[in-house]
Amino acid sequence: MSHIASRLSAVKPSASMAVSQAAKDLAATGIDVIDLGLGEPDFPAPAHITQSAFEAARKERMLYTASLGTPDLRKAIAGKLKRENGLDYTIDEIAVANGAKQIIFNALMATMEEGDEAILPAPYFVSYPEMVKLFGGVPVTPACPAENGFRLTPDVLEASITDRTRWLFLNMPGNPSGAVYTQAQLEALGAVLARHPRIMVLSDEIYEHIIFDGRTFVSFGAACPQLRERTLIVNGMSKAYAMTGWRVGYAAGPRDLIKAMATIQSQSCTSVSAPAQIAATAALDGPQEDVAKFCAAFERRRDLVVDGIAKINALSLDPPEGAFYAYIGCAALIGATTPSGQTLADDVAVAKYLLEEGYVAAVPGSAYGLSPFFRISTATSEEVLAEAVKRIGAAVGKLEI
Numbered sequence: 361m362s363h364i365a366s367r368l369s370a371v372k373p374s375a376s377m378a379v380s381q382a383a384k385d386l387a388a389t390g391i392d393v394i395d396l397g398l399g400e401p402d403f404p405a406p407a408h409i410t411q412s413a414f415e416a417a418r419k420e421r422m423l424y425t426a427s428l429g430t431p432d433l434r435k436a437i438a439g440k441l442k443r444e445n446g447l448d449y450t451i452d453e454i455a456v457a458n459g460a461k462q463i464i465f466n467a468l469m470a471t472m473e474e475g476d477e478a479i480l481p482a483p484y485f486v487s488y489p490e491m492v493k494l495f496g497g498v499p500v501t502p503a504c505p506a507e508n509g510f511r512l513t514p515d516v517l518e519a520s521i522t523d524r525t526r527w528l529f530l531n532m533p534g535n536p537s538g539a540v541y542t543q544a545q546l547e548a549l550g551a552v553l554a555r556h557p558r559i560m561v562l563s564d565e566i567y568e569h570i571i572f573d574g575r576t577f578v579s580f581g582a583a584c585p586q587l588r589e590r591t592l593i594v595n596g597m598s599k600a601y602a603m604t605g606w607r608v609g610y611a612a613g614p615r616d617l618i619k620a621m622a623t624i625q626s627q628s629c630t631s632v633s634a635p636a637q638i639a640a641t642a643a644l645d646g647p648q649e650d651v652a653k654f655c656a657a658f659e660r661r662r663d664l665v666v667d668g669i670a671k672i673n674a675l676s677l678d679p680p681e682g683a684f685y686a687y688i689g690c691a692a693l694i695g696a697t698t699p700s701g702q703t704l705a706d707d708v709a710v711a712k713y714l715l716e717e718g719y720v721a722a723v724p725g726s727a728y729g730l731s732p733f734f735r736i737s738t739a740t741s742e743e744v745l746a747e748a749v750k751r752i753g754a755a756v757g758k759l760e761i
């Protein structure tokens with residue numbers, strides 16, 4: 361048997377990937393399962409993006425690049441941050457990695473000491489607490505309930521801070537809730553942070569372009585410029601450009617932190633794949649029409665799911681403000697009896713029941729630190745979503761509540 365290091369003892373594999381695997385296992389038995397577990401845009405990446413990488417790879421040798429990313433890509437990122445977010449960063453304040461996930465991993469590895477705390481407003485992206493634990497950190501996960509739009513408030517932030525707090529994570533629009541913060545809400549959080557100089561802010565803005573009802577996206581960096589020297593803006597190509605498999609994410613932040621992240625990168629994967637960086641440069645510097653088209657499609661799907669869930673009395677869902685998930689409240693189902701006589705004890709049991717009775721794979725809220733909910737991804741066609749909502753309704757209808 362292999363020796364597995366103790367630092368892994370508390371770290372769980374990704375819950376959304378586990379749900380997808382359970383759906384695949386069931387589908388392999390011949391059942392028509394709808395997998396709404398993973399958050400991956402279902403559109404192809406815009407053709408000019410893939411074409412740029414393809415043509416470059418045919419013409420030139422693809423070599424290692426600078427660990428922080430090619431100067432061309434970092435220039436394109438600096439241009440994007442200026443154009444879309446009103447932020448000024450030079451290319452030595454920008455790092456590129458294999459997805460936003462590796463950016464977050466590098467940032468935590470570069471900064472966390474044993475016992476340091478990271479505030480992760482719940483519900484949170486499943487990978488945050490596991491990465492924090494991997495580096496000896498302690499996740500602090502204040503509940504941000506639906507009544508507050510799943511947003512962190514200044515009071516809750518203040519109450520979560522201790523002498524050991526190293527990071528505050530913000531994610532907007534949020535996965536799984538879709539929550540978006542206004543400039544005033546971010547400023548109010550910034551005012552609390554101004555009193556606690558030890559705390560750094562990681563603002564995960566990867567769903568920035570998937571925002572609904574005409575809302576304007578405000579970057580944390582733009583709302584709180586006085587915190588620039590302790591803010592890391594995280595973003596990436598996966599969601600806006602439907603480029604999950606290309607694995608390109610990036611961050612902008614203080615030069616010393618970016619340098620430390622480059623050291624980690626240089627000793628781990630060296631650099632992101634060169635063709636992927638060429639594609640990312642083309643995406644950021646090229647036409648942006650497809651990004652808006654993707655967003656419009658996600659908004660129509662959001663509407664379809666909100667309307668469908670509203671007809672299921674025992675479930676609750678306020679319209680998500682962005683991203684491509686619906687975080688559905690299922691408090692009324694807890695304690696319900698299934699047709700086979702089992703009691704649904706928690707949202708894990710609810711998700712299991714939806715998979716086994718409705719053949720719809722959803723991720724339980726416990727994976728995101730706020731129960732009782734389940735998350736469905738809306739990154740699939742309207743036709744499939746309509747069928748999924750119908751199945752969820754039928755399965756809920758068979759419960760004795």
Ligand SMILES: Cc1ncc(COP(=O)(O)O)c(C=O)c1O
Nearest residue numbers: 399459460461485535596598609
């Ligand atoms: C909030 C959030 N951050 C980061 C990521 C990971 O992005 P990437 O594909 O760039 O690693 C995801 C993916 O689901 C996410 O939901």
